[in-house]
Amino acid sequence: MSWWQDAVCYELYPRAFADSDGDGTGDLAGATARLDHIAGLGADAVWITPFYPSPLADGGYDIADHTGVAADLGSPQDFDELTARAHRLGLKLIVDLVPNHTSDQHPWFQEALAAGPGSAARDRYLFRPGRGPAGELPPNDWQSAFGGPAWTRVPDGQWYCHLHAAEQPDLNWRSPEVRQAFTGILTHWLDRGVDGFRVDVAHALFKAEGLPDAGPGQHRDPLRNHLMPYYDQEELHPLYREWRTLLDTHPAPPGAVAPHERVMVAESAVFDPTRLARYTRPDEMHQAFNFAFLEAAWEPGELRRVIDASLCAPGGGAVTWLLSSHDAVRPVTRLGSAARARAAALLMLALPGSAYLYQGEELGLPQARIPDDRILDPLWERSGHTERGRDGSRVPLPWSGDRAPYGFTTADPDRTWLPQPDDWAPHTVAAQEHDPHSTLTLYREALRLRRDHPASDPTAPPHWHSAPGDPYLAFRRSGLTCVVNLADRPLSWTTLGVTGRPVLASGPLDGDAIPPDTAVWLLDTTPEPQSLEVQSLEVQSPEGDGHGRAH
Known part of the structure; x- marks a missing residue:
């Protein structure tokens, strides 16, 4: 059995995990110092979300340099020390690969804006003329997953596509240059010793030829995601087979124990189990998050249907279960009680296949309410202040003490990455460490x-x-x-x-x-x-x- 087939992987959100330098923001050195918590939990691997240079329009998923390290999080040497420490503790290290889009501050996008329509620089992205007599309307009816149109117009009149925030222009995956660049990005991190990649929005890289309208109801019914012209296109699978070959054939780092299997896990919001299983065919991804399980109601019939459909999907290999992530409402709040969240954890961890835990899940943290003036998530603005977004699950971890910042940082509580609730003292690691019922x-x-x-x-x-x-x-x-x-x-x-x-x-x-x-x-x-x-x-x-x- 390969290690990843039944692995338990811990998701680490670096800016909210542990702060080493007292600036109120978690960093790589802080994560390195706290890795023993993850190893002591019994996890097999740690997935660290983006630590790359970013203007932070979307929590670091708007990347300006896919092979760099954000200055506020540390240095390349800090990343190497994190990798080495994880391996000494017996933990595999998985990093985020974000291939659907870049930051609008990425050198490529800045070059595209300067180069103008018809340029090779613009061909790396999805620039199109608008509709209407003067091109004043978006090229189609696509909506952003964050609310509002998935198109933004630039001063010369063209529009560019962004399935997320306007600061995250989508790449054109039919461009050979884009494809070649990401082969280099994968190779860069493999050479630095990572054990795998979580592929962000793995279902969205290719858009249907001609960019046809999607119609009404976009982003409202996840069971229809695979029917959208910007999701789940056939061209994804040859690409992932290429990447799988790269991972399988790339030389193992010095000192690695053979066989050294690197993994890819798809963040694919495809809820049809048969179509999701296509991402984990033997020559493609190793794992794919099962979001149908994460979003299932606390009801025996629905849970049974999701479990059976997931495990019986043809040709997909082991299922990857999860109850939470940095994008989801925490289980204690979503399911309605701490008792249900604890029961759901035992259900998930008993199922065959692999499982992902999100930092703070093991502490029973509820979703935090963030004051309006501290919200960072672009969902808040793009929804016209109707959706508070995901910040409530990204609050810094409480490690010790009876008041904020609970050992997360030496900075004042009002300077933390996001504010921590006043009633989290019972949730700290220190408070639960020796409690047999925690x-x-x-x-x-x-x-x-x-x-x-x-x-x-x-x-x-x-x-x-x-x-x-x-x-x-x-x-x-x-x-x-x-x-x-x-x-x-x-x-x-x-x-x-x-x-x-x-x-x-x-x-x-x-x-x-x-x-x-x-x-x-x-x-x-x-x-x-x-x-x-x-x-x-x-x-x-x-x-x-x-x-x-x-x-």
Whole structure:
């Protein structure tokens, strides 16, 4: 089995992870100093979001130099030290590749503006004449994912395409020069020792020939994403096969343990499981985020449908699960409670395949509310102040202490990258470190048990003990059985026909009764059980005081 097929990867958002120099913004040196937290959690890899030079119109995803390091985050040497430290801790390092667009401050785009219509410089982007008698209307009806038209007019009258912010002009992937440049970018970071790439908006690089209108309802129904003329085009797949060959054949860095497999993970917002599976065919991407699972309602029927459809999609390999990211509302808030978020974590980590955790998920952080005057997300302005955007999930991590900045920085709290809530003291790493019932302990135990009981086949559907229509989910993973109660009343696992010894639960149990919004992992006792000390399972019994721990 390849390492990435059942890996747990931790997403690190550098400006919000740890600050080493006291300027209020997280940086690479701060991340390096805190990598032991990720290794101690039990993760296999760390994905670091963009650390490249950027005007920060979109949180660093508007890149001005795809092979540089942003000055406020450190230096190339700091990146090398981060890579070396991660590898010493046994962590793979994955970096973001952002091939759909550049910053409008990128030298290429500045050259295109100066060169004018018809130039080779403009051919690197999607410049087009407008519609209407004087070209005053956009070339088509495409809408930005951030709100408003996906076109901006420049002084000479042409328009350029941007599926995101106007400061993020889309590249023309039919340009040989663009294709060649990104081969060089991939090679640059492979030479620096990275173990893989998360490919940003991997479904959007190619746009349909002729740029036809998309029609009404754009960005409203994710199940229709693959039908949009700017998403999921066939030309993507030959490109990803080229990149896969590069990753497979690039020389391993000195001292690497063979075989040295580099990976690509697609951030592909394609919700049709059969089409999503095409990105992870054996000669393309290794992983593709399963956003249908992230966005599924806390309802047994929908979760079962998403899980089955994902695992049964033809030819796609192992599924990559996630509950959160820097673009999503945190699970505690999105699902409605900390109890549901904890149960969802045990559900996800029991499923066959790989999983991604977003920093702060292991602390049970809720979505933070950002004051209007501190919002950075371009969604806020482009939506006419109707969508607050994603900043609430990008607030700096709380490490220690009873007040902001909670050990994140030595700067004053009002100078942090984004403001931290006043009530986060119970959520700090230090507050949860030695608490056997904390969310941090739950995640550590779950990753340990997951490692001790690997799925026998990370590409195969689980063996279900529950049936479609049941108010609970129950399935077997190797020697463990996961039961999740989504009903509004307690359920007894023995009356459900499930056997085993409880070794981990997302909340207190009452004997063999699982309360609502609670998940439990049961160890099969038919074979000789391993000796396991469980540190995060509370079991209430009639004879006990309600605070006992099962071992």
